[in-house]
Amino acid sequence: MRISMIVLLMAVVAAGSTVAAAPPEPQRGGSAVVAIGGDPETLNLGITTGYAVGAVAASIFSGLVWIDARGEIQPGLATSWTVSSDGLSYAFELRRGVKWHDGRAFTAQDVKFTMEQVTGLYHGRFRPAFLNFEAITVMSPQSLKITLKRPYAPLLRLLTVFDCPILPRHVYQGEDITRHSRNNDPVGTGPFKFREWVRGDRLVLERNDAYWDPVYLDRLIFRIIPGAALRVTALEVGEVDMVADFYLPKTDVDRLKRNPNVRLRLGQPIPSMGFMFINARRAPLDNPKVRRALALAINRVQIVTQAMGNLARPARGPFGDGFKWAFSPESDYNRLYPYNVERANALLDEAGLPRGAGGERPVRLRMVYDAARAPIAATAAIIRDNLRAVGITVDLQPMDRAVMIERIYTRPDYELTVQTFTSGGDPAIGYHRIYASAAPGTPFVNATGYSSQEVDSLLNRAAEVPERAARGKIYAQASKILAADVPTLMLFDEIGVDATRATLRGVWIGAEARDRWDAVWVQK
């Protein structure tokens, strides 16, 4: 009898613990405070790719789709879509009953207006896709068709709020969009409405009760904290609830892991890479042998452990391994360019750069980089040490971002630089610009002077073919050329880290920490 009582008691306790382990119900109310590093330059997300603008304005506006934590496309302002078999026509059904924050009804005309007058003209990621549009046809107030000149595989991914936020036609039509007064006080369809912006201090949004999904937080507050270390401090003392990857100094991650009040998400669904542009316009870097020697001489594992605090994977190829389907084992850096000082030395000798009496080769390279980014500075220092071991002298030239952009892109005057690019969810969106022939002087594209017609045409095809398997084969072909030529040496695939207070729930429903704040709630 007594034993059976104990068993019964244990069963009850077990049942109780099962109940406790079930996910708690979202609670309405309260506010969340998110740290950002500086004021956004505008709140019109349609005219910029600036990170801070997206952090705030993604909750004010909506896109036709959003990307979930697995990287899959989900319906937003568009509830469904069909793509024609030739990949040239996309038909969208739009959500019914959606209202702008000022009470006006949202229609397909808003979508057409936004693409033709705003994002198609001004948005750095959307515009290249828009240039391939044949027409945007409004079929009814709630349906719309986009026809393309050539198929474009990543099109749906460019319809998120970050790439094509839908703007109100009735507010902007016929006016100067880039200087419109409502850019600082925007009208959207998103889960939060604009309320207040005290520059240098905070931005406050409040719940949009008319949003189609439940919104839990009363207010979403962005606190402007310029000092990286102080953003983490503010999280630790509970003054802010979230510091997203972009604003989180990686050196603090180990400490945060031990803090029971803080939760971390490691790894991000949207791949992003760090790499070294090698200015191939300049001798001896115009010689592929020399570039291959650099690839062999640079220790990517050391960079990952020492500069990135293990929050990265050593790069395995020209497009990394973040997109499994685009990775080609044939061009695996681990096989082609393992860290090997002897082979690097042999290649440099072969290239006609023998060591002098002091052991130094007649090569002096300037490494230009953004001084404000500690992991990049550490990476540059490791590369300098690695190359010294093969007799190459590297002068480190840290500079502030504005000057760095000029020295790398606008008026290229450098030999080596470490940069990081995000893929934007597809290699065609974010990575092609690393290798494709570029108009000289354009910021944030291929700055090496490398230009290969074959690579260009392969990349164009990879953007047009819809099936991933077929695209993977094209990337394998491009990878083969790029791994042999090494105009750019990939260094690492980043592992992003977002940090939140443990009381913040429902975060990370979207691929990006900036997305889907409607689902977030505070556990009291």
Next chain:
Amino acid sequence: MTAGSTPLWRYAAGRLVQAVPLLLGVVVVNFLLISLAPGDPVATLLGEYPAPPEYIAQLRREFGLDQPAPMRLALYAWNVVRGELGFSFAYRLPVATLVAGRLGNTFLLMVTALSLAALVGVGLGVTAARRRGSGLDTAATGISLAGYSIPDFWLAQLLVLFFAVFLGWLPAQGIRSVREEYTGLAAVLDTARHLILPAAALSFRYMALISRLTRASMLEAMSQDFILAARARGLPERLVLLQHGLRNAALPIVTVIGYNFAFVLAGSALVETVFGWPGVGRLLYDAMLQRDTPVLLGVLLMVSATVVVVNLLTDLLYAALDPRVRY
């Protein structure tokens, strides 16, 4: 003030008129220096993806960057004369609006820091002078030495670690709480709580400076004959010290506060950045990083004008404090 001397108002007005060419010179020099600095504001502003070239061209036109530098300078100087400080590239707002929104916060921080420095510094200095050679004197000298040697941005971070993280007594960031929406007295108290750490960090160096100076001036003043006379008249020591000693020692202290005003403003850029204090110093720092030329020029001009006015006030205060000074 007295017969034979220029009236004070005329002196002050003369000084202000003299300041006009000086300030225009400041505008020109700053403009040239900033134009020489590399870095394109448009490229800095447009995010991490290549922006459409037409858009870049449009922004360059809008910002006037398609004009040659001398033309831009002439246009800028003309606008300044008309009282217009231009339009911020980064914020897309009039510079005057931006600066006005921040000025109050910076003055609150500076006035609090300087008052704190003066009160504590004078107190320490007087005490040290009075008990020369005592343990207290040594301690005051030690604190001064620390004040000279510790950089304020580093002290700021230490203060945050100790009082905000470790003890949890004071907020680490910002000018007021964002979760709660206080009004009236509660809002004032909330800002006061946020003010303590940045003001302490900013004041430390000047407190040290003032305490050293007060100690030295007091020691000198107290050895003068009039002090002996005052004591001989049987005045209580407290009065001798404050009315005769300190009043005579006050001139160098006023000098320190007056002429260091510009340095305090410069120091506030770092302290404001550490504490996320939305003041002019941080606006300046952000503008430098973003190559926001109109904001840089506007803030620098405003700082120069403030320094001119504060120096003038310091000179006038001299006359009030020391009957021997005449203008």
